Amino acid sequence: MTRIFLVDDHAVLRSGLRTLLGQEANVQIVGEATNGQELLDQLPTKPADVVLLDINMPVLDGVATARRLRTEFPQVRVLMLSMIDQPLRIGQAFAAGANGYILKNAERAEIMVGISMVLAGKRFLCSEIGLSLLDTVLTAELRPPVPSAVSPLSRREQEVLQLVAEGLTTHQIAELLFTSKRTIETHRQNILEKTGAKNTAALIRYAIAQGFLPAEGSGGA
Structure with a gap:
């Protein structure tokens, strides 16, 4: 029973x-x-x-x-x-x-x-x-790849960048992505090196420029 x-x-x-x-x-x-x-x-x-x-x-x-x-x-x-x-x-x-x-x-x-x-x-x-x-994953997989000159980040690094830009901590990101804090810290270091960003504010600006986050005040005409 x-x-x-x-x-x-x-x-x-x-x-x-x-x-x-x-x-x-x-x-x-x-x-x-x-x-x-x-x-x-x-x-x-x-x-x-x-x-x-x-x-x-x-x-x-x-x-x-x-x-x-x-x-x-x-x-x-x-x-x-x-x-x-x-x-x-x-x-x-x-x-x-x-x-x-x-x-x-x-x-x-x-x-x-x-x-x-x-x-x-x-x-x-x-x-x-x-x-x-599954539909979401397949749709993403079938999209044309982003040229490396535009986005040098891997898909996982892009996911981590978006979550960082949304204000989540390393621990929270690790839980959401079912991985370890050390792995997320490695991704963050790789992102900083690839983008040339020096801090989180610079990463947020990069995320907006790449379309991972909407620009502030962009609500349409």
């Missing part, structure tokens, strides 16, 4: 999930909460195998909750259930400790697959998000 805990600040959504998953013979809904703090308060007396966790909630949101669960209840698997399909937020959820991520409009069968995957210690990403990310 798989013990499931539902965490979402919308009662209608929790009710729908309870009804949906209640059709599965091997699933038991052991508890419900409207935010992450309520979940953490209840878990000692209502142990669960998998938490279905929303991202946007009051008091303690999903990302912060996943981070707490990773340290306080490491045996509990976290399957994020959200309508947010932005890659940055998805990356933040995984970096915080989520084991899987699925959209709220997913079918019951896919939710059950997600639960089974995270229980098995594997990562899970729902098909809709996976296909969307």
Whole structure:
């Protein structure tokens, strides 16, 4: 029997999930909460195998909750259930400790697959998000290569540059790109050498000039 805990600040959504998953013979809904703090308060007396966790909630949101669960209840698997399909937020959820991520409009069968995957210690990403990310990658791969005279940076260095210009720290970039801080520091040093920039301000100007970031005040006529 798989013990499931539902965490979402919308009662209608929790009710729908309870009804949906209640059709599965091997699933038991052991508890419900409207935010992450309520979940953490209840878990000692209502142990669960998998938490279905929303991202946007009051008091303690999903990302912060996943981070707490990773340290306080490491045996509990976290399957994020959200309508947010932005890659940055998805990356933040995984970096915080989520084991899987699925959209709220997913079918019951896919939710059950997600639960089974995270229980098995594997990562899970729902098909809709996976296909969307694949389309993005394929589109980028099929673009004509940028002449080295225009952009001497590799694709990974361009990604790091954009995140640096957006104000993220080395640690945050490493988590989002699923790599080490040392690797990001190496990329930053290579970027500085290739662009001739002396500091972060110069890197931001370079990023704007290369089109990685919009120029300030460029809102159109």
